[in-house]
Amino acid sequence: MAKKNHSVGKNALSSISFGVSNTQKCGQKLKTCLWSITVEPVVALWWFGLAIQMVVTPQLYYEKVCNLGSIVFGNGTAYPEDVCSHLDNGNYGEIQDEVQKTVSRMNFIMMFVSSVPSIIFVLFVGPWSDRAGRKMLFLIPLVGFILNDLSLLFNSVFFDELPTEVLMLEVLKDWFGGSSCLFLGIYSYIADVSSSEDRTARLALIDCVYFITMTIASFASGRIYVSLGYATIYGMSTGFHLLAFFYVLLILQEPRDLIQRKLESKGLLPPAPLGHGNKQKEELQSQSCLSMFSLRSVSKSFIVAFRKRRGHMRHVVVLLIAMFAVNGIAMHGTNSISNSYVRKKFEWASTDEFNVWWSQLSGISSIFSIIAVGIVIPLVTKVFHLRDMMIAILSISSLLLGNIMYLLAWNPNALYLANLLKMFSDATTVAIRATLTKIVGTLDVGKVFACVAAVQALSDLASPLYNIVYIASIDWHLGMSFCISATLLLVMLVVCIYANFFLKQYEQKYGPFSTTTHKNNQANMDVDVSKWDDKNEEIQKF
Incomplete structure (x- = not known):
C-alpha cells in the first residue's frame, strides 16, 4: 500500500512538473512574440x-x-448643389467629364510637385540611416502626414471659404519624405532585425498588417x-498619425539597440559598460546629422546598386531595382x-x-x-520553400489577369x-525586396532601399501620364490605361523569369x-556584429 502511495505521489509530482514545463514554454513563446513586435504597430496606426481618408x-476633390x-x-465654372449631388447618375455626362478632367489635371501637377522632394529626401536619408539609425525615417514623414491631415481637415471645415486650389497643400506629406521614406524605414528595420531565412x-507579415488595416x-x-x-474622417486620421508618432518616439527601439539587448539577454554578447553605449550613440548621431545632406550619401546608394559583384550579379541587382519602377x-x-x-x-x-460601394470593393x-x-x-x-522570384512571377501574373478583368468587366460586380x-x-x-536584401547584405540595406525608394518615387512621376491617357482616350477607349499596364506587366514577367533562371x-x-558573406563593413557599426548573423537563428528562436 505504501509502495502504491509512493507511485501515486511520484506521478503527481511528474504531472506538476509537466504543467510547469508547459507554462514555461507558453511564457517563452509569448515572450518571443512580444520581442518580435517592432514596427507593426507603426504600420497599423499610420496606414x-x-x-480611412483615401x-x-x-x-x-x-x-x-x-x-x-x-x-x-x-x-x-461652379455648378449647382443639386447637379453635384447627382453627378454620377448618368444625366450629367458632359459636366462629369469636365469635373474629372479638372481633377486629373490637379493630380497630374501635384504628382510632380510632390515626387521630386521625396526623391531627393530618400536619397540622402537612406544611407544616413545605416549609420544614425532608423527612427528618423519614421518621425520626419509622420510630421508631414499630420500636417497633411490638418490641411484636409481645414479644407473640409471651411469648404466654401477656402478655394479649390488650397487642396494642393496635400503635397506637404511628400515634402517630409512621405510614404517613400516611411516604407524605406519599415523595410530597412525588418531587414536589420530578421534573418535571411x-x-x-517577415516582410509578408508587414504587408499583411497593412492589408488588415486597409480592410478595416x-x-x-x-x-x-x-x-x-x-471632419470626422480627417480628425481620426490626425489622431492615428499622432499615436504613430509618439509610439516611434517613446517605444520603438533602434535595431542596433534591440539586437544588442537580445544578444546580452542570451549571453551571446557581454553587457556594454555603463554609459558607454549612450556616449557612442550620441557621437555617431552627431557626426551623422552633420553629414546627412552630403553628396557622398547619394553616391553610396548608387555605388551599392552598380557595384561589381561575383558571378555577374550586378546586372540582376540593376534589373530588380528597375522592376520596382515598372x-x-x-x-x-x-x-x-x-x-x-x-x-x-x-x-x-x-x-x-x-x-x-467603392469602400466595400476596397475592403473585400x-x-x-x-x-x-x-x-x-x-x-x-x-513550408514549401518557394523561391522569392517564383513568388514575383506568380504576383505579376495575378496583377495581369486582374487588369484584363477590369477591361472586360460587364457590370460592377465583375470587379x-x-x-x-x-x-x-x-x-x-x-519578393523582389527580399531578394535584394539577400544579395547586398544587411549592412547595405539602407543604401539599396534608398535607391529603390528613389526609383519608385521617379515612377510616381510617370503615373500621372495615366491621367493624361485617361483624359485623351475617355471618348474612344475608356480602358486604354489598363492596356498600357498589361503591356508593362508582360515585360516584367519576362525579366523576372530570366532573373529566376540566373x-x-x-x-x-x-x-x-x-x-554571413556580407561582413566586410562591420567597422562602420558601433556594436560588434560579427556574431549577429551566425547567431541569428538562435536569436529568432528566443
Whole structure:
C-alpha cells in the first residue's frame, strides 16, 4: 500500500512538473512574440490614418471642383448643389467629364510637385540611416502626414471659404519624405532585425498588417463619411498619425539597440559598460546629422546598386531595382484612375451610393490581399520553400489577369472577380525586396532601399501620364490605361523569369545567399556584429 502511495505521489509530482514545463514554454513563446513586435504597430496606426481618408479624399476633390470650380486647373465654372449631388447618375455626362478632367489635371501637377522632394529626401536619408539609425525615417514623414491631415481637415471645415486650389497643400506629406521614406524605414528595420531565412515571411507579415488595416479602414470610411462627414474622417486620421508618432518616439527601439539587448539577454554578447553605449550613440548621431545632406550619401546608394559583384550579379541587382519602377508605373498608374474609370463605366443612383460601394470593393480587395500575403505567401516560403522570384512571377501574373478583368468587366460586380484574380499582386515588391536584401547584405540595406525608394518615387512621376491617357482616350477607349499596364506587366514577367533562371544558376555554382558573406563593413557599426548573423537563428528562436 505504501509502495502504491509512493507511485501515486511520484506521478503527481511528474504531472506538476509537466504543467510547469508547459507554462514555461507558453511564457517563452509569448515572450518571443512580444520581442518580435517592432514596427507593426507603426504600420497599423499610420496606414489606418491614411487609408480611412483615401476613399473619401477623391470625393472631396470632386465636390470642391464641382461646387466651387477651379480657375487654375479648370474653366472656373461652379455648378449647382443639386447637379453635384447627382453627378454620377448618368444625366450629367458632359459636366462629369469636365469635373474629372479638372481633377486629373490637379493630380497630374501635384504628382510632380510632390515626387521630386521625396526623391531627393530618400536619397540622402537612406544611407544616413545605416549609420544614425532608423527612427528618423519614421518621425520626419509622420510630421508631414499630420500636417497633411490638418490641411484636409481645414479644407473640409471651411469648404466654401477656402478655394479649390488650397487642396494642393496635400503635397506637404511628400515634402517630409512621405510614404517613400516611411516604407524605406519599415523595410530597412525588418531587414536589420530578421534573418535571411525569415525575411520574406517577415516582410509578408508587414504587408499583411497593412492589408488588415486597409480592410478595416475601407469598410469603415464610407459609412463614417455618410454618417458624420469629412471632419470626422480627417480628425481620426490626425489622431492615428499622432499615436504613430509618439509610439516611434517613446517605444520603438533602434535595431542596433534591440539586437544588442537580445544578444546580452542570451549571453551571446557581454553587457556594454555603463554609459558607454549612450556616449557612442550620441557621437555617431552627431557626426551623422552633420553629414546627412552630403553628396557622398547619394553616391553610396548608387555605388551599392552598380557595384561589381561575383558571378555577374550586378546586372540582376540593376534589373530588380528597375522592376520596382515598372511595377510602380503599372500598378499605381491604374490605381490613380480606377476610381474615375468605374464612375464613368457604370451608372450610379447617387454619389453616396458609389462611395459606399467603392469602400466595400476596397475592403473585400484587402481581404483577398490579406489571405494572399498573410497566409499563402508565408506558407509557400516557410513550408514549401518557394523561391522569392517564383513568388514575383506568380504576383505579376495575378496583377495581369486582374487588369484584363477590369477591361472586360460587364457590370460592377465583375470587379470583385477582378480583385480576386489580382490578390497576389502586392506580393511582387515583397519578393523582389527580399531578394535584394539577400544579395547586398544587411549592412547595405539602407543604401539599396534608398535607391529603390528613389526609383519608385521617379515612377510616381510617370503615373500621372495615366491621367493624361485617361483624359485623351475617355471618348474612344475608356480602358486604354489598363492596356498600357498589361503591356508593362508582360515585360516584367519576362525579366523576372530570366532573373529566376540566373539566380538558380548562381546558387548552383556559388551556393545559397547568406548574410554571413556580407561582413566586410562591420567597422562602420558601433556594436560588434560579427556574431549577429551566425547567431541569428538562435536569436529568432528566443
